[in-house]
Amino acid sequence: MTQRPERADALRNREAVLAAADALFAASGSPHTVSMDDIAAAAGVGKGTLFRRFGDRAGLIGAVIASRLEPLRHAVREVWDEAGASPRQRVLHLLDISLRFKIENRNLMSAAEDAGLSSSPYRAEHYGWWHENLRTALAQVPGAHDPDYTAHALLAAIRADLVGYLLDDRKKTPESLRASLAAYLDNVLGNGNGNGNGNGTDAT
Incomplete structure (x- = not known):
């Protein structure tokens, strides 16, 4: 059966809800x-x-996040297509892109990560997308162990509630968080496993 196109007024309402x-x-x-x-x-x-359109608060939050992900999908594709980028650099860029998104949208992402909103925040579509991209990149890093688990662990290091706490309570700057993330990645993967740049702070 061919899916009927969305009515113009329903589409306007949807966009108004997501924007609000x-x-x-x-x-x-x-x-x-x-x-x-x-x-x-x-x-x-x-x-x-x-409630009719999104099911519940978690469904609405997921729809808002999905509406914000397309520019990130484009940025991730650029990471994969970048000539000369090593697997390790791709991992750092992917994490840096995700961290910057969490910084800019930390309240929205904190709501999405709240376990009280759904059965598990790890089953959310946006989390699965980030994990799969990161796992794929890690699988290509020489010496990286258990890319599936490591991808989960690295994403846990940039949970939005932690990012919000470090920025708002501990008064960290976004630049210091990005540098700390690069250093943490070095601790996880070990220095020199791919790009020869130990501090990894060239992510943009």
Whole structure:
């Protein structure tokens, strides 16, 4: 059966909801303060519309994240296509891209990572996408052990709740977090396993 195209008004409502949720999470002091009522009011739709369209709060948050991922998918493709990039450099770039996304969207991502929102944050589509790309890159790094587990462990090091705590409570700067991540990757993989640049701080 051919899927019917989305009605123009339904599409407008969807975009309004996603934009409202994105703006509310960005402006909030805590991801827990943003409710479905707040999002519905900001988008100018009924609360029932949100639940019918997205299922629950976790589904809505996942849809907002999905709407933000396309530029990142393009950036990741550029990492893979970059001429001369070693597997180790690809791992660092992938982590750096993810960290910068967490820094810019830490309230939204903290809400997504909250285990209370779904059965497991590790089953979310966006997490699976990041893990698969990172696992694939790690599998090509000489001497890297158990790429599947290592990808999970490296992503745990940049959870949004940790990023938010380090930025907001410990007053770290984004630049210092990126440098610390590069150094941590050196600790995990060992210096000199691929690109000859021990500090790995050339990620952009």
